[in-house]
Amino acid sequence: xxxxxxxxxxxxxxxxxxxxxxxxxxxxxxxxxxxxxxxxxxxxxxxxxxxxxxxxxxxxxxxxxxxxxxxxxxxxxxxxxxxxxxxxxxxxxxxxxxxxxxxxxxxxxxxxxxxxxxxxxxxxxxxxxxxxxxxxxxxxxxxxxxxxxxxxxxxxxxxxx
Ligand code: FES
Ligand code: FES
Numbered sequence: 001x002x003x004x005x006x007x008x009x010x011x012x013x014x015x016x017x018x019x020x021x022x023x024x025x026x027x028x029x030x031x032x033x034x035x036x037x038x039x040x041x042x043x044x045x046x047x048x049x050x051x052x053x054x055x056x057x058x059x060x061x062x063x064x065x066x067x068x069x070x071x072x073x074x075x076x077x078x079x080x081x082x083x084x085x086x087x088x089x090x091x092x093x094x095x096x097x098x099x100x101x102x103x104x105x106x107x108x109x110x111x112x113x114x115x116x117x118x119x120x121x122x123x124x125x126x127x128x129x130x131x132x133x134x135x136x137x138x139x140x141x142x143x144x145x146x147x148x149x150x151x152x153x154x155x156x157x158x159x160x161x
Contacts, residue, residue, distance in 0.1 A: 006067045008033070009077030017064045023057075024048045026064035027074060035075035035104045039134070046133030049105035050074050056112035058132070073111075075104035086157055087111060087150035096146030098137035106133050110147040119155030121148050 005014045008031060015030055027033045027050065036059055039047035048059040051073040078085035084092065087107050097103045113121060113129040121129075126144045135143060 002065055004065055004068055006070055006072060008072045009074060019063070019065055021064045022060055023050070023052075023062040023064045023067060023072075024059035027059060027072075033074045033076050037101055037104060039101060044132075044134065045102070046105040046109065046130075047102055049108045049133065051108055051111060054112070054115055056109045073108070075107060078107070078111075086153035087114075087147070090150030090153055091143075091146040094142050094146035094149055096138065096143045102133060102135040102137075106130065106135070106143055106147075109133050110150060113147065114151045114154055119151045121151050123148070 001016045002019055003014060004017045004026075005012070007013065008027070013031065015026075017026055017030070024036055024038055027036045028038070036050055037047035038060060039045035043058055043061045046058065049056050050059045051057070052062070052067055053070050078088060087110050091097055091103060091107065096106070109130055109132070113126065117125055117129075123144055126147045127140070130140070130143065130147070
Protein backbone atom coordinates (compact mmCIF):
# COMPACT_ATOMS: atom_id res chain seq x y z
CA UNK A 1 0.00 0.00 0.00
CA UNK A 2 1.44 3.45 -0.87
CA UNK A 3 2.52 5.76 1.92
CA UNK A 4 1.19 9.30 1.71
CA UNK A 5 2.92 12.26 3.35
CA UNK A 6 1.03 15.51 3.21
CA UNK A 7 0.14 18.53 5.33
CA UNK A 8 -3.42 18.93 6.52
CA UNK A 9 -4.46 22.10 8.33
CA UNK A 10 -0.81 22.88 9.05
CA UNK A 11 0.05 19.46 10.48
CA UNK A 12 2.25 16.92 8.75
CA UNK A 13 0.48 13.59 8.19
CA UNK A 14 1.99 10.30 7.04
CA UNK A 15 -0.31 7.36 6.44
CA UNK A 16 -0.65 4.20 4.41
CA UNK A 17 -3.47 4.60 1.89
CA UNK A 18 -4.81 2.39 -0.83
CA UNK A 19 -4.11 3.92 -4.23
CA UNK A 20 -7.85 3.97 -4.97
CA UNK A 21 -8.77 5.96 -1.81
CA UNK A 22 -10.47 9.25 -2.56
CA UNK A 23 -9.20 12.36 -0.82
CA UNK A 24 -12.59 12.91 0.80
CA UNK A 25 -12.55 9.39 2.26
CA UNK A 26 -9.01 9.86 3.55
CA UNK A 27 -9.97 13.12 5.27
CA UNK A 28 -13.20 11.82 6.76
CA UNK A 29 -12.32 8.23 7.60
CA UNK A 30 -8.57 8.23 8.27
CA UNK A 31 -8.21 11.71 9.78
CA UNK A 32 -11.75 12.02 11.22
CA UNK A 33 -12.13 15.45 9.57
CA UNK A 34 -15.83 15.02 8.99
CA UNK A 35 -16.51 18.69 8.24
CA UNK A 36 -15.76 17.81 4.62
CA UNK A 37 -19.09 16.41 3.46
CA UNK A 38 -20.24 14.02 0.77
CA UNK A 39 -23.49 15.12 -0.84
CA UNK A 40 -23.51 13.30 -4.17
CA UNK A 41 -21.75 10.65 -6.20
CA UNK A 42 -21.57 12.69 -9.38
CA UNK A 43 -19.04 15.45 -8.46
CA UNK A 44 -21.80 18.07 -8.66
CA UNK A 45 -22.70 19.28 -5.17
CA UNK A 46 -19.47 20.85 -3.89
CA UNK A 47 -20.06 19.77 -0.28
CA UNK A 48 -16.62 18.14 -0.37
CA UNK A 49 -14.60 21.19 -1.45
CA UNK A 50 -11.24 21.65 0.28
CA UNK A 51 -8.18 23.71 -0.61
CA UNK A 52 -5.13 21.95 -2.06
CA UNK A 53 -2.20 24.34 -2.23
CA UNK A 54 -4.72 27.18 -1.95
CA UNK A 55 -6.97 26.05 -4.79
CA UNK A 56 -10.51 24.78 -4.29
CA UNK A 57 -10.91 21.15 -5.34
CA UNK A 58 -13.72 18.65 -5.01
CA UNK A 59 -12.20 16.07 -2.68
CA UNK A 60 -14.52 13.40 -4.07
CA UNK A 61 -12.92 13.72 -7.47
CA UNK A 62 -9.30 13.44 -6.39
CA UNK A 63 -7.25 10.54 -5.04
CA UNK A 64 -5.60 10.91 -1.66
CA UNK A 65 -2.21 10.01 -3.17
CA UNK A 66 -2.50 13.09 -5.40
CA UNK A 67 -1.96 15.37 -2.39
CA UNK A 68 1.50 13.97 -1.69
CA UNK A 69 3.66 16.87 -0.41
CA UNK A 70 0.75 19.32 -0.80
CA UNK A 71 -0.93 21.62 1.72
CA UNK A 72 -4.55 20.66 2.32
CA UNK A 73 -6.96 22.94 4.17
CA UNK A 74 -10.33 21.76 5.41
CA UNK A 75 -13.05 23.63 7.28
CA UNK A 76 -11.50 22.43 10.55
CA UNK A 77 -8.35 24.41 9.74
CA UNK A 78 -9.93 27.87 9.50
CA UNK A 79 -10.92 29.01 12.99
CA UNK A 80 -8.31 30.31 15.40
CA UNK A 81 -9.38 28.54 18.58
CA UNK A 82 -12.79 29.94 19.46
CA UNK A 83 -12.42 32.80 16.98
CA UNK A 84 -14.09 32.05 13.70
CA UNK A 85 -12.39 32.85 10.41
CA UNK A 86 -13.85 36.09 8.94
CA UNK A 87 -15.65 34.11 6.21
CA UNK A 88 -17.18 31.77 8.79
CA UNK A 89 -18.24 34.75 10.89
CA UNK A 90 -19.76 36.41 7.83
CA UNK A 91 -21.85 33.30 7.07
CA UNK A 92 -23.14 33.44 10.63
CA UNK A 93 -23.80 37.19 10.61
CA UNK A 94 -25.53 37.16 7.20
CA UNK A 95 -27.62 34.02 7.75
CA UNK A 96 -25.73 32.31 4.96
CA UNK A 97 -26.65 28.85 6.17
CA UNK A 98 -29.61 26.86 7.34
CA UNK A 99 -28.87 23.13 7.74
CA UNK A 100 -25.17 23.82 7.18
CA UNK A 101 -24.51 20.77 5.03
CA UNK A 102 -23.18 22.77 2.08
CA UNK A 103 -21.45 25.39 4.22
CA UNK A 104 -17.91 23.96 4.52
CA UNK A 105 -17.69 23.63 0.75
CA UNK A 106 -19.16 27.10 0.23
CA UNK A 107 -16.62 28.63 2.60
CA UNK A 108 -13.60 26.87 1.07
CA UNK A 109 -14.81 27.88 -2.41
CA UNK A 110 -15.18 31.45 -1.14
CA UNK A 111 -11.57 31.46 0.06
CA UNK A 112 -10.39 30.36 -3.37
CA UNK A 113 -12.48 33.18 -4.87
CA UNK A 114 -10.95 35.79 -2.55
CA UNK A 115 -7.47 34.55 -3.44
CA UNK A 116 -8.22 34.93 -7.14
CA UNK A 117 -10.35 38.09 -7.20
CA UNK A 118 -9.56 40.02 -4.01
CA UNK A 119 -11.81 41.61 -1.41
CA UNK A 120 -14.31 43.43 -3.62
CA UNK A 121 -16.40 40.67 -5.11
CA UNK A 122 -19.41 41.63 -7.18
CA UNK A 123 -22.53 39.48 -7.11
CA UNK A 124 -21.93 37.99 -10.54
CA UNK A 125 -18.41 36.90 -9.63
CA UNK A 126 -19.64 35.24 -6.44
CA UNK A 127 -22.51 33.46 -8.16
CA UNK A 128 -20.17 32.28 -10.91
CA UNK A 129 -17.58 31.19 -8.35
CA UNK A 130 -20.18 29.15 -6.48
CA UNK A 131 -21.61 27.50 -9.58
CA UNK A 132 -20.16 24.16 -8.44
CA UNK A 133 -21.67 24.37 -4.96
CA UNK A 134 -25.28 23.36 -4.42
CA UNK A 135 -27.41 24.52 -1.48
CA UNK A 136 -30.87 23.10 -1.10
CA UNK A 137 -31.89 25.38 1.78
CA UNK A 138 -31.01 29.02 1.45
CA UNK A 139 -31.86 30.22 -2.05
CA UNK A 140 -28.24 31.49 -2.29
CA UNK A 141 -29.03 35.18 -1.69
CA UNK A 142 -27.60 35.28 1.83
CA UNK A 143 -24.68 33.07 0.82
CA UNK A 144 -23.68 35.65 -1.78
CA UNK A 145 -23.98 38.42 0.81
CA UNK A 146 -21.91 36.38 3.30
CA UNK A 147 -19.12 35.77 0.78
CA UNK A 148 -18.98 39.46 -0.12
CA UNK A 149 -18.96 40.54 3.54
CA UNK A 150 -16.41 37.87 4.47
CA UNK A 151 -14.06 38.91 1.68
CA UNK A 152 -14.17 42.52 2.89
CA UNK A 153 -13.66 41.41 6.50
CA UNK A 154 -10.61 39.38 5.48
CA UNK A 155 -9.09 42.44 3.83
CA UNK A 156 -9.83 44.58 6.89
CA UNK A 157 -8.30 41.96 9.18
CA UNK A 158 -5.16 41.77 7.07
CA UNK A 159 -4.75 44.89 4.89
CA UNK A 160 -1.41 43.59 3.53
CA UNK A 161 -3.00 40.43 2.13
FE1 FES B 1 -20.69 16.13 -4.26
FE2 FES B 1 -18.02 15.96 -4.05
S1 FES B 1 -19.52 14.98 -2.82
S2 FES B 1 -19.18 17.14 -5.46
FE1 FES C 1 -28.62 23.43 3.85
FE2 FES C 1 -27.03 24.74 2.17
S1 FES C 1 -27.66 25.35 4.15
S2 FES C 1 -27.79 22.73 1.98
